[in-house]
Amino acid sequence: xxxxxxxxxxxxxxxxxxxxxxxxxxxxxxxxxxxxxxxxxxxxxxxxxxxxxxxxxxxxxxxxxxxxxxxxxxxxxxxxxxxxxxxxxxxxxxxxxxxxxxxxxxxxxxxxxxxxxxxxxxxxxxxxxxxxxxxxxxxxxxxxxxxxxxxxxxxxxxxxxxxxxxxxxxxxxxxxxxxxxxxxxxxxxxxxxxxxxxxxxxxxxxxxxxxxxxxxxxxxxxxxxxxxxxxxxxxxxxxxxxxxxxxxxxxxxxxxxxxxxxxxxxxxxxxxxxxxxxxxxxxxxxxxxxxxxxxxxxxxxxxxxxxxxxxxxxxxxxxxxxxxxxxxxxxxxxxxxxxxxxxxxxxxxxxxxxxxxxxxxxxxxxxxxxxxxxxxxxxxxxxxxxxxxxxxxxxxxxxxxxxxxxxxxxxxxxx
Numbered sequence: 001x002x003x004x005x006x007x008x009x010x011x012x013x014x015x016x017x018x019x020x021x022x023x024x025x026x027x028x029x030x031x032x033x034x035x036x037x038x039x040x041x042x043x044x045x046x047x048x049x050x051x052x053x054x055x056x057x058x059x060x061x062x063x064x065x066x067x068x069x070x071x072x073x074x075x076x077x078x079x080x081x082x083x084x085x086x087x088x089x090x091x092x093x094x095x096x097x098x099x100x101x102x103x104x105x106x107x108x109x110x111x112x113x114x115x116x117x118x119x120x121x122x123x124x125x126x127x128x129x130x131x132x133x134x135x136x137x138x139x140x141x142x143x144x145x146x147x148x149x150x151x152x153x154x155x156x157x158x159x160x161x162x163x164x165x166x167x168x169x170x171x172x173x174x175x176x177x178x179x180x181x182x183x184x185x186x187x188x189x190x191x192x193x194x195x196x197x198x199x200x201x202x203x204x205x206x207x208x209x210x211x212x213x214x215x216x217x218x219x220x221x222x223x224x225x226x227x228x229x230x231x232x233x234x235x236x237x238x239x240x241x242x243x244x245x246x247x248x249x250x251x252x253x254x255x256x257x258x259x260x261x262x263x264x265x266x267x268x269x270x271x272x273x274x275x276x277x278x279x280x281x282x283x284x285x286x287x288x289x290x291x292x293x294x295x296x297x298x299x300x301x302x303x304x305x306x307x308x309x310x311x312x313x314x315x316x317x318x319x320x321x322x323x324x325x326x327x328x329x330x331x332x333x334x335x336x337x338x339x340x341x342x343x344x345x346x347x348x349x350x351x352x353x354x355x356x357x358x359x360x361x362x363x364x365x366x367x368x369x370x371x372x373x374x375x376x377x378x379x380x381x382x383x384x385x386x387x388x389x390x391x392x393x394x395x396x397x398x399x400x401x402x403x404x405x406x407x408x409x410x411x412x413x414x415x
Contacts, residue, residue: 086113089178109171111359223396282386
């Protein structure tokens with residue numbers, strides 16, 4: 001039997017009322033289950049010989065990422081939750097992913113899940129400050145994880161880096177699940193007083209002044225220039241990455257299939273080939289910059305060291321697709337595509353930048369012990385530049401060169 005919209009709305013309202021009445025009990029059950037599973041997983045990882053040194057690096061990185069989250073949210077409890085939410089997932093994955101000794105791979109998974117937590121925290125800030133609901137990043141998360149799993153098969157199915165790839169995928173899945181579970185449940189108990197609202201509004205106004213300038217990438221005149229810069233970086237990264245690449249039979253086919261896969265998945269979420277092209281360029285650029293950085297900061301890189309590129313691409317796709325989803329919302333409301341992109345940058349550009357800055361901060365302690373961590377930090381910097389600046393500029397440039405078809409209503413206004 002098919003339920004009507006009013007029945008579904010009533011069911012959702014009843015569910016919210018049930019949660020409101022029993023939220024303390026439900027939170028206790030959820031946190032108790034998370035605590036028990038995390039404790040068992042942690043003990044199992046220690047008994048199987050997991051690296052305590054890497055665990056210490058993760059803890060230090062979490063502290064630094066929490067400082068970045070505090071600067072973003074201006075709320076101590078929300079910042080703490082944003083930084084801590086991915087950690088249980090890393091503990092759950094540790095006993096399953098070989099012996100958890102693959103350098104920066106766990107920290108990159110943490111950076112990915114931290115990005116998810118930042119986007120969820122941004123939704124909470126919007127709901128608190130503007131009293132409006134925003135969609136969660138569920139579609140962007142699902143598609144980015146699906147793309148990463150497919151890329152893992154394409155890139156490493158004949159590689160000796162099976163343990164590192166397995167760890168990368170499991171770390172991504174479990175840390176993302178941990179962030180998606182803990183953020184909505186725990187933030188329902190946070191209190192936002194008038195002092196916080198005033199402070200957060202002032203901080204947002206300061207950021208908006210900067211983002212208004214960054215959002216000019218959505219204007220065709222500036223978008224063409226920024227898109228040209230993106231393509232120049234792409235060419236430089238391609239030539240710079242050659243020394244870190246190893247030739248394998250069928251490598252050209254694998255590269256083409258990878259690009260086609262990213263293009264197809266980005267097109268599903270972005271809503272068109274222009275968005276798919278922009279997301280593909282950003283993901284490929286981040287990957288090539290990581291390989292280029294490998295060639296500069298390391299003397300050769302093992303296949304297991306390259307496994308972290310999967311996590312870099314996952315974060316790049318996730319943040320870019322979140323931006324495109326916001327653009328689609330504004331376009332449905334009737335905004336011109338350029339205006340929709342500009343508003344999306346103003347809305348999410350700060351959160352996207354903080355998501356990557358927190359990931360870079362989390363990697364900093366590992367830089368002193370794992371040389372590849374520095375290469376990944378450089379790649380993450382280009383993820384931020386790509387998500388905030390290059391992606392909207394590339395869409396605007398292709399839209400200027402090959403304009404979209406517009407209906408009469410769109411050209412002259414709806415009546």
